Amino acid sequence: MKKKLLALLLGLTLCLSLAACGGDSAADSGAADTGAAEEGGDSGETVTLTVAASPSPRAVILEQCVPILAEQGIDLVINQYSDYVVPNTAVEDGDEDANYFQHLPYLEEFNETRGTHLVSVAGVHIEPMGIYAGKTASLDELADGAVIGIPNDPTNEGRALLLLEAQGLITLDDSSNLSATPNNIVDNPKNLQFEEIEAQTLPSSRPDLDLAVINSNYALGAGLNPTTDALAIESGDSPYVNVLVVKEGNEDNPAIQALVEALHSDTIRDFINEEFDGAVVPAF
Secondary structure (H helix, E strand, O other): OHHHHHHHHHHHHHHHHHHHHHHHHHHHHHHHHHHHHHHHHHHOOOEEEEEEEOHHHHHHHHHOOHHHHHOOOEEEEEEEOOOOOHHHHHHHOOOOOEEEEEEHHHHHHHHHHHOOOEEEEEEEEEOOOEEEEOOOOOOOOOOOOOEEEEEOOHHHHHHHHHHHHHOOOOEEOOOOOOOOOHHHEEEOOOOOEEEEEOHHHHHHHHHHOOEEEEOHHHHHHOOOOHHHHOOEEOOOOOOOEEEEEEEOOOOOOHHHHHHHHHHOOHHHHHHHHHHHOOOOEEOO
């Protein structure tokens, strides 16, 4: 009887041991399966990249990059702005990953005056600034004391004055000064008056001005074609290359580098040339 009881106890112990081992194996297997699923989810995760941009041509150009980046698992989100300050402060504060709206002289001046830490990661295009008719139809008809609208931000104001100088309308004390103001004019034979206006409102201000010097992006947004509507336009060797900008330290972000590669692709070069017909010129 004792032998039978001992055998029964031994058998029961063996069964419990096997069950416990089986339970541990199942748990290990479940944990392994969960880890594999998490790893697979990470590898297929979509990365969101936000870029602040002015409407045209920059946002239009960026839209052509959306399908290119989508193939790489990057969701390019384009947020449009109509001013020249918020896109930079948004990148500085981390609200946007990058911006695409400005040229290098403006970026350098902004960093200096605002204490921001923004850097260019790619030059993309040049938008030639142009002089457009307001109440006066041509440069030859410009009367003594005529009023010319120019951008009121430092770098674009200097750029506008350099363009007016190139047309022989004024003379500056230093033709290499990209930050010139009306105070730097040393010869003004027609006694021209200059009205400093926010760049984005210059197209709509033309009826109140004799002439307006307008950035191409705002000209395009107002339905003007710089190559056909401008009375005069910057030459092709302009130093005002429009750049993709990030906060210092984010230059090597893989998503940013993927966007740089897309912007410098033959697809984007061909699009710029065909879409804008010389009003926007690739800089790569």
